[in-house]
Structure formats: structure tokens, C-alpha cells
Amino acid sequence: MSLQEFFHMGGYAVYVWSSYAIALVILVANVVAPILQRRKLFSQLARRQRRERRES
Amino acid sequence: MLRFFHQLGSPKYFYHIAGRWIPWLAGIFILLVLAGLYQGMVVAPTDYQQGDSYRIMFIHVPSAWMSLFIYVVMAGAGAIGLIWHMKLAEVIAISSAPIGASFTFLALVTGSIWGKPMWGAWWVWDARLTSELILLFLYLGVMALYSAVEDKRTAARATAILAIVGVVNIPIIHYSVEWWNTLHQGPTVTKFGAPSIDLRMLIPLLIMAVAFKLFYLLVVLMRARVEVLQRERNAQWVRELVDAP
Numbered sequence: 001m002s003l004q005e006f007f008h009m010g011g012y013a014v015y016v017w018s019s020y021a022i023a024l025v026i027l028v029a030n031v032v033a034p035i036l037q038r039r040k041l042f043s044q045l046a047r048r049q050r051r052e053r054r055e056s
Numbered sequence: 057m058l059r060f061f062h063q064l065g066s067p068k069y070f071y072h073i074a075g076r077w078i079p080w081l082a083g084i085f086i087l088l089v090l091a092g093l094y095q096g097m098v099v100a101p102t103d104y105q106q107g108d109s110y111r112i113m114f115i116h117v118p119s120a121w122m123s124l125f126i127y128v129v130m131a132g133a134g135a136i137g138l139i140w141h142m143k144l145a146e147v148i149a150i151s152s153a154p155i156g157a158s159f160t161f162l163a164l165v166t167g168s169i170w171g172k173p174m175w176g177a178w179w180v181w182d183a184r185l186t187s188e189l190i191l192l193f194l195y196l197g198v199m200a201l202y203s204a205v206e207d208k209r210t211a212a213r214a215t216a217i218l219a220i221v222g223v224v225n226i227p228i229i230h231y232s233v234e235w236w237n238t239l240h241q242g243p244t245v246t247k248f249g250a251p252s253i254d255l256r257m258l259i260p261l262l263i264m265a266v267a268f269k270l271f272y273l274l275v276v277l278m279r280a281r282v283e284v285l286q287r288e289r290n291a292q293w294v295r296e297l298v299d300a301p
């Protein structure tokens with residue numbers, strides 16, 4: 001099987017590869033979302049702790 | 057073993073042990089996906105009826121399985137949280153909802169993309185598709201309800217009840233292709249006797265199914281860790297963690 005044949009997917013290239021692309025996007029989003037949330041929470045809590053220290 | 061579960065109930069312990077598991081889960085997941093994709097896209101033969109379009113199956117079927125599996129986990133964890141007031145179960149339940157929703161969405165979208173060349177339509181209101189769409193709305197309902205209630209413990213209790221009620225939809229989805237005349241094809245893997253699928257197609261399908269299960273475990277732990285931090289924001293160990301990350 002040639003590389004061209006592989007990407008051609010027997011004429012179903014658009015359907016097959018768009019499915020895999022969407023799957024990739026969704027999986028990546030699921031990994032990135034908690035990382036961003038965690039970072040946001042940490043900076044929030046750090047700000048709160050700095051403020052508390054200043055006040056005390 | 058009992059000690060292990062007892063310690064797992066402690067948010068701090070959970071946070072650390074989950075953090076140690078995450079890189080391992082990610083590594084095994086990547087290896088499995090690469091193996092599954094190679095087997096599915098290169099080794100598996102072309103289908104005599106559907107041509108190469110059937111290769112969508114290797115993501116469509118595992119994500120559809122995951123959409124059901126995660127829902128059962130979510131409702132089960134919600135029930136455990138309701139009955140034994142186990143905070144960690146509440147956290148797992150609510151962390152599962154967006155992941156389950158995204159797998160349901162993926163199953164619907166890839167099914168639609170597969171349906172277009174095979175059935176000639178992006179969407180038909182057949183029993184399998186409609187019940188899976190209802191599953192997506194159940195997930196979204198759980199997420200909306202949780203974020204709408206201010207007190208997170210009350211929110212967890214309310215969403216657990218919603219999730220448990222929604223479990224009736226799970227057997228409906230599973231048996232829909234048998235109970236009704238659907239355009240969606242019947243089961244080829246889980247039916248009794250030998251599965252009516254070529255082994256070279258079955259193996260990558262099962263590899264991808266295991267990979268997706270690991271992926272769920274990976275991202276549910278990531279989400280649960282953030283949720284634990286959020287709930288324990290006033291605890292001493294979280295304060296120390298923020299000071300020295």
C-alpha cells in the first residue's frame with residue numbers, strides 16, 4: 001500500500017480523516033482544560049495568600 | 057487494601073497519589089493509541105461492504121462505549137456520595153460529567169460523518185441515535201445543575217439524583233438496536249457466540265477501547281485533582297502547596 005493510497009482511504013478520505021481530526025481535538029481539549037483550570041486556581045489562591053499576608 | 061481505601065478518602069492523599077499516576081496513565085495511553093491506530097489503519101483489511109469508511113469505527117465505537125461507561129461510573133459515584141457522604145465520590149462523579157459529554161458528542165459526530173456516506177444522511181431520528189442524543193442532554197443537564205447551585209455539597213447531591221434517574225436511558229441505548237427497527241446496525245462484538253467481525257478489525261477495536269478507558273481515567277484524575285483543590289482551598293496543605301508548588 002502506498003502512502004497516497006493510505007491517505008486516500010478508498011475514496012472516503014474526507015469522512016475518515018475529519019472523524020480522526022475531531023477526535024484529536026476533543027481528546028486534546030480534555031487534557032488541556034484541567035491544566036488551565038489548575039493554573040488559574042493556583043494563581044487565584046496565591047493572590048489570596050499574598051493579600052492575607054499583607055493584611056496581617 | 058482497606059487502609060488504601062481509607063487513605064484515598066483523604067483529599068490530600070488522593071491529590072498526591074493521583075498526581076503520581078497521571079504520567080504513567082498518559083504514557084500507556086499514548087502507546088496503546090499508537091498500537092491501535094497502526095493495527096486499525098494499516099493492518100486491518102478494507103471492509104467488503106463499507107470500504108475504508110468503516111475505519112471511523114475505531115473511534116466511533118470506543119467513544120460510544122465510553123459514553124455509556126462514564127455515565128454508569130458517574131451515577132454510581134454519585135450514589136456512593138449520596139449514601140456514604142464520601143466527598144471523593146462526589147468529586148469523581150462531577151469530574152466525569154464533562155468527559156462523558158465530550159465522548160457522547162464524539163460518538164454522535166463520528167456516527168454522523170460515518171452515516172453520510174453509508175446511509176446517505178447525516179442524521180436520522182432512529183432509536184439508537186435519539187437515545188444517544190438524550191444521553192448528551194443528560195450530561196449537559198448534570199453540568200448545568202452543578203454549576204447553578206452555589207453550595208457545592210448541595211449541588212453534588214442534586215446532580216447525583218439527576219444522574220441516577222438518568223440511568224434508565226442506558227439500557228435503552230444498549231438495546232435500542234434490538235427493540236426497534238433501527239437504521240443503526242446491530243451489535244457485532246457483544247452478541248452471543250463468536251463476534252461477526254474479522255479478528256484483524258476486532259483487535260484494534262479492543263485496543264482502542266482499552267486506550268479510551270485509560271484516557272478517561274487519566275483526565276478524570278486530572279479534573280478531580282483540581283476539584284479537590286477547589287474544595288479544600290482553605291486547608292493548610294493546599295496553602296502550603298500554593299506557597300511552594
